[in-house]
Amino acid sequence: RKEVEQDPGPFNVPEGATVAFNCTYSNSASQSFFWYRQDCRKEPKLLMSVYSSGNEDGRFTAQLNRASQYISLLIRDSKLSDSATYLCVVNMAGSARQLTFGSGTQLTVLP
Amino acid sequence: NAGVTQTPKFRVLKTGQSMTLLCAQDMNHEYMYWYRQDPGMGLRLIHYSVGEGTTAKGEVPDGYNVSRLKKQNFLLGLESAAPSQTSVYFCASSYPSGRAATGELFFGEGSRLTVL
Numbered sequence: 001r002k003e004v005e006q007d008p009g010p011f012n013v014p015e016g017a018t019v020a021f022n023c024t025y026s027n028s029a030s031q032s033f034f035w036y037r038q039d040c041r042k043e044p045k046l047l048m049s050v051y052s053s054g055n056e057d058g059r060f061t062a063q064l065n066r067a068s069q070y071i072s073l074l075i076r077d078s079k080l081s082d083s084a085t086y087l088c089v090v091n092m093a094g095s096a097r098q099l100t101f102g103s104g105t106q107l108t109v110l111p
Numbered sequence: 112n113a114g115v116t117q118t119p120k121f122r123v124l125k126t127g128q129s130m131t132l133l134c135a136q137d138m139n140h141e142y143m144y145w146y147r148q149d150p151g152m153g154l155r156l157i158h159y160s161v162g163e164g165t166t167a168k169g170e171v172p173d174g175y176n177v178s179r180l181k182k183q184n185f186l187l188g189l190e191s192a193a194p195s196q197t198s199v200y201f202c203a204s205s206y207p208s209g210r211a212a213t214g215e216l217f218f219g220e221g222s223r224l225t226v227l
Contacts, residue, residue, distance in 0.1 A: 004153075008151070043146055043221055046215045046216070096155055099216065101146075101153040102153055103153035
């Protein structure tokens with residue numbers, strides 16, 4: 001089992017739709033969680049951190065469920081510019097300086 | 112703002128050749144990393160460094176060597192390239208933290224390596 005698993009997609013949604021991605025992680029002692037965004041043939045960039053209480057940044061909402069060991073990302077009112085691959089990233093317990101990346105979920109927002 | 116700069120951006124090698132990828136950051140970050148990204152595999156950590164003069168193995172270190180002689184530079188070497196090392200290589204750097212990585216890695220634009 002991979003340490004961090006994501007549905008690879010692709011998710012194809014119309015503009016204005018709401019879309020959600022889930023990510024599961026295997027180590028129950030994992031400490032920190034993040035979502036990164038990667039545009040085609042570009043480098044990954046931090047989208048947002050995921051806090052235990054959940055957090056929101058504009059149209060983006062991240063949730064953490066420690067009991068079920070999953071993280072979610074909700075995108076409301078999708079824009080064409082949201083088309084990208086979304087990477088779930090977990091800081092595994094005992095690896096204070098290392099982050100484990102999921103393989104990514106591809107999103108295409110259609111006009 | 113240069114941020115993290117990788118050179119070269121593209122390279123084609125023959126099996127058995129050697130090469131070095133250079134990563135330079137101008138943000139005074141303590142931590143630096145080399146990842147490789149392959150389709151369906153996500154980013155996998157090759158080696159990392161928590162400061163000048165230090166290096167450590169990541170998830171997939173075999174076939175690679177690294178050096179961090181200066182704080183701002185992190186070199187990744189392939190001594191004898193193999194087709195399995197065809198990949199996109201990303202360098203990243205981050206701030207240190209008292210307890211755990213903050214999670215924000217700053218990546219270079221990537222280096223596309225093909226080994227024939």
